[in-house]
Amino acid sequence: MPELPEVEAYRRLAEQAVGRTVSAVDVGDVRFVRGGTEPAELVARLPGLVVAGARRRGKLLVLDLVPAGRRRRGGDGSPRLGLRFGMTGRLLVDGRGPIDKLLYSSERAEPAWDRFGLRFRDGGTLVVRDPRLLGGVTLEPDEDALGPDAATLTLAELVGALGGSVAPLKARLLDQAKVAGIGNLVADELLWRAGLAPDRPAGSLDDAERRRLHRAVRATVRMLSDRGGSHTGDLMPARAPGGRCPRDGAELRRTTVGGRTTWWCPAHQR
DNA sequence: ATTGTGGCCTGCCCGC
DNA sequence: TGCGGGCAGGCCACAA
Secondary structure (H helix, E strand, O other), X not given: OOOHHHHHHHHHHHHHXXXXXXXXXXXXXXXXXXXOOOHHHHHHHOXXXXXXXXXXXXXXXXXXXXXXXXXXXXXXXXXEEEEEOOOOOEEEEOOEOOOOOOOOOOOOOOHHHEEEEEEEOOOOEEEEXXXXXXXXXXXXXXXXXXXXXXXXXXXXXXXXXXXXXXXXXXXXXHOOOOOEOOOHHHXXXXXXXXXXXXXXXXXXXXXXXXXXXXXXXXXXXXXXXXXXXXXXXXXXXXXXXXXXXXXXXXXXXXXXEOOEEEEEOOOOOO
């Protein structure tokens, strides 16, 4: 599913759209337009603009659009386009995507799944294909509602994100307002690496544990990005009934934490 | 404010 | 072979 590693791959792909002029907007499904944006706004405002940049914050991909002839966006109403991918969304530029295998999604190319697209003057396209409609497109997304990005998270930022919270550690890590970019699979993997139980109160970690967690966040995000997806973790193969911890062989426990299916090792995650 | 829960969305897999 | 139920989870609305 698209977590930070996949969305970063999408961002790099979207750089291929930089410098290109939008000629038309395809709203394949009006339900995909979210966050107070009206489909008609997209159709009315985007054509004629040039893609000036592709940025990522957590799982949000932001395309900066500017009038032709300008290099950077100013505060003059040049729109920002926010793209979210839910758990089954793909990004395609000129018909190609960076990721073939997307856990829980389908590899089929059903035309009806193309929920949103930009057509460029040069004939190319940028398309979001999402079977489940859990993603969405929003004009002027609220980027400040997202916490610091997991890929560049500092120890101080992590300490701030955990705070004195009594919420389960994993729930806190999944909260995009606290830390941006961590989804269910990445959360299980990094907690397994850090040796921390997912249901520990977030504020109960001591200094050494917070340091361990911080290293695990950074290292796990980097590793999964290098390997090519959030589903490529070492815990992943054991995330099934009867699965055993790859580290110590203990039978994994399956629980629900933060409303999400959680697999973890009761032997070494404490 | 913080925390937890339910609903949305639909392809896919399993058992009958 | 077809069918129905359960499952997956990012995000949001809502409740306590």
